[in-house]
Amino acid sequence: MTLASRVPVTIITGFLGAGKTTLLRNLLQRAAGHRIAVVVNEFGSLGIDGEILRGCGVEGCKEDDIVELTNGCLCCTVADDFLPTMEALLDRADPPEHVVIETSGLALPKPLLKAFGWPTVRNRMTVDGVITVVDAPAVAAGRFADDPEAIAQQRAADPSLDHDNPLAEVFEDQINAADLVVLNKTDLLDADALARVEDEIRHTAPRPVQIVRATEGKVDPAILLGIGAAAEADLAARPSHHDAEDGEHEHDDFESFVVRVPEQQSVEQFLTLLQDTARRYDVLRMKGFAAVAGKAMRLAVQGVGTRFRHEFDRPLAANDGREGRIVVIGQKGLEAPAIAKALGGTLVTA
């Protein structure tokens, strides 16, 4: 295979709940007809993103075009899991024209970029672009900002300290790697606030970066695909906290677990319960499914902070039972048993 015919790969990154899966679903719908393979890596063990994408309803989008890597965070399992997956895609009788990778919301993209320099894929794939999806209202609310007082105190004790907020570190790495930033959820901010968020991103980025605004991840596929960045050959321009950490990074700052919840009496009560619990325990992300009394359809719920959405997404199968499951993700120290109790459920994994 000549260098010119290397398969382009687009990496979609962005913090938990920024809208990566929503953007990808939209892209698959609008780019129908192209042979796109999707690799999804999620933090939390329910495989919800893969299920959402499989249900995208796009004609010609085959089930085995969506590959889930659930064994830990992509950026730490590159050699074991990721590279063999890439090779298997390339070796298919009908290989994809384009590969899109959705990283977990906590992944630092740089180790993944580095993987494209490995001998087994170097001559066969090129990173067309890194797209970082940003949750505009979360930035505006200061989710990724350091507490200036706390950091000043901690720096006095440890001058090498960069951030006191682990979210700031992940956000910065994801912006640093970007060829394109999609500023998503613009429906939730006014023009002034959006302009401030854009300024903050430009200020964070180590080099000029293109920013496009979006709602519901709707961006023209022609903007997303075909950037032609060859990002794997341009690593020095993409500084990372991972560079200084000898290959380790701070997933220890975050944790996730699953809560089994009983059949719910009403959608409204359940949403209120989820919201109250997210607020009280400072949960970053919740997503999952539940059964509701008298309903044959499954209730899918998605929470980013205290903002929740829900839909009845598909009929419950006979073997689904009436018990639901919710993934809960937050910073280390989440009170898992208390959260499970607050949701009226049982803790499955901690």
Ligand SMILES: Nc1nc2c(ncn2[C@@H]2O[C@H](COP(=O)(O)OP(=O)(O)OP(=O)(O)O)[C@@H](O)[C@H]2O)c(=O)[nH]1
């Ligand atoms: N208001 C609003 N909500 C949005 C928008 N885009 C996505 N969402 C919602 O935000 C939630 C998270 O979206 P996802 O696409 O699942 O986010 P993600 O980045 O894939 O999440 P993780 O994979 O868990 O990191 C969902 O409830 C979406 O419906 C938007 O533009 N506006």
